[in-house]
Amino acid sequence: MLEHGAFKRVENLVGRNRSGVGNRASKYRKSVALLAVPAMLAIAGCSSAPTNAATETGIAKEIKMVGVRDLTGPVAYAGVGAAQGAKLAVDQINEQGYLGEGVKLDLKEVDSAGAIERAASEVTRALSDQDVSVILGPVQGQQSAAVAPVVEARKVPVVFTQSASDGVVIGDYTFRATAPMHTFYQHAAEYLAKQGLKNVAVLYNSTYPTLAELATTHFPEMAAKEGLNIVKSIPVQTTTQDFTSPAQDLAREKPEAIVLLLLSSQSVTAMSQLRQAGYEGQFVGNTNNAGGNAAQAGQDAVGMVYPVDFSAAQSDSHAKKFVDSYRKEFGELPQTYAAEGYDAVWWIAHAIKASGDSSREGIRNGLEQTAREGFTGSMGEITFDGNDMRVPGVLAQWDGSRETVISD
Template identity: 85%
Template sequence: MNWTLTCRKAAALMMVPAMLALAGCGAAATTEAAGAGIADEIKMVGVRDLTGPVAYAGVGAARGAELAVKEINGQEYLGEGVSLVLDEIDSAGAIERAAAEVTRALSDKDVSVVLGPVQGQQSAAVAPIVEAQKVPVVFTQSASDGVVIGDYTFRATAPMHTFYGHAAEFLGKEGLKDVAVLYNSTYPTLAELAETHFPAMAEKAGLNIVESIPVQSTTQDFTSPAQQIAQKAPDAVVVLLLSSQSVTAMTQLRQAGYEGQFVGNTNNAGGNAAQAGQHAVGMVYPVDFSAAQTEPHARKFVDSYRKEFGELPQTYAAEGYDAVWWIAHAIKASGDSSREGIRDGLEQIAREGFTGAMGDITFEGNDMRVPGVLARWDGKQESIISD
């Protein structure tokens, strides 16, 4: 796969106003006509963070997508001589760059579908552009509002709140009633979970939220909130932070005297919790996919991924993999690899559902849903403790 890690940042930023204006004008003339059948080469462009603080999510999704493309082409799933081609571009954590690179991709009439950013802020900026241009985009992660907004926006990640209930149920069953929440209020997915969804889950499970403290994405010193939480002596602390932040926060919470249960999120999955050393031992976190799952579909993906990349896949890789297979199923279902054909096919597969690396996948509209599992980190590896 050609990962285009370009030095286009400055140029991309300067092009944003003009490109957004172009999107508003509707470039229907460059869009392939529906009913054109399946082309011999079907071009896709991925725009996601391959560098920066959440590169683990972007790189994981890109690798999962790469593996799916290899399988689809190797099986000649879309027909003899038909190939998917995927070009990856780094959005480098910048909203303006993501919007510019997506708009650049849409101007290429040979691009049939876009694999969108992993950050909600970037995806919310991209969504109106692809809707105006009438080009299908499949996002991964980006679980905040304002992403799936119309007929051309699709999401191949179940919003975290749709499976995070596993955590509240666990706390209730374990009798860990008093809970503190430490969360990143800048990152929409985590902020919405902390401020809206988890309180409702906690009430249903009979939990008492004794403290809820927001921090920023730039926060790296958690001494003050750690001391504030430790003084409350909760039974559990729900840590809704980015991976690098979680390491520091858990360390400083232990240093402040907190000895209870840590509950994390998908950012801690796939071995990321290991960075916190002994402080993370026993941490639990809901995930949409874990390499520890034993179902046949999961094992097949894990084995293929490990053979290809020499390591276990994280949840982001499973999402990227299932996103590309969703697109392949869509093309096969519609018999049409044009932009409109892929859009129609994505909607059809969303109505029918399919089985992927993450299990039996269903949808609400254009938005993916998966069962999810609760994982525990024992200091060396991840295990599944509930489904």
């Protein structure tokens, strides 16, 4: 399970352990960071244009990429998973000689450590490296929205994973290899309607735009379409770890289902305290609960359902091939974040092959061409809305010991 085991591999991914950086950031520092991002943009815009491999036409023998992701901090499970999926794809592409004899992808991972200012700094550093052709990440919407104008100004392609909020895919150089959760979350609303669970409550993290937008905009629309009644909706912060009060408020409403749009660690506590408050109904989660993360809640999570863009329990051949390769490499089943990181790198590889050009502009052109055509990846038949990925998604369920797919 990545939240526990992945941290042992972080040093291999980032070169040294930077744990605790995100935890030391105070609210003051975060405010300063938001003011600092425009300054970084100005600095990046004034830098001289790269003249080396990143701008030379044709396919270079060594194609450098940089991944900027949370490898430590509260959502490290997403960043580490994406980094490991990306590494697997790089290894396969290089071993196959997919881009030509002697052509190698070189991916360096750096840690944004849960901090917007850190993400902006690392992205700016990568932009200034004249040999870096494309950037991967970050995984948090706030970080990605902050760096998106930077890469657009410098005309460097970036492929985000997760980061499903608005303000991320904003122009010709910003791409996203994660289908926004709201584009496949209808599996949850349809399930509730089919089960006759009409009265629904929502408990959500209002700090993360992806979760907040789903809770306040997209899910209410889905609920209305399926004839569901949202009896109560309660926001909490990322710092919230005690859910006693909202749990009691929700339990009093006697909903038949509660939708938890929280981080994985928050969901564990929330489910326990909701059960303690007397709630006995259905839990509906999100991708943060996938890949075994629900196991931390023990019996409280048994029967929980959650829509995902990928599950290791999928039966299609492409998913099974990816799962087998990932398990052989890392000794565990992949989470959805790993599939996203894997398909992001393959998207870049398809792009380079399509354009015949590994320069920044060549990769941008190739990413657009591949998006128009679509391709088959670990997540199935992948299509795009502009520069934004779309996948079918599935509804998964945690049975207490493993994840199963109950609808596709």
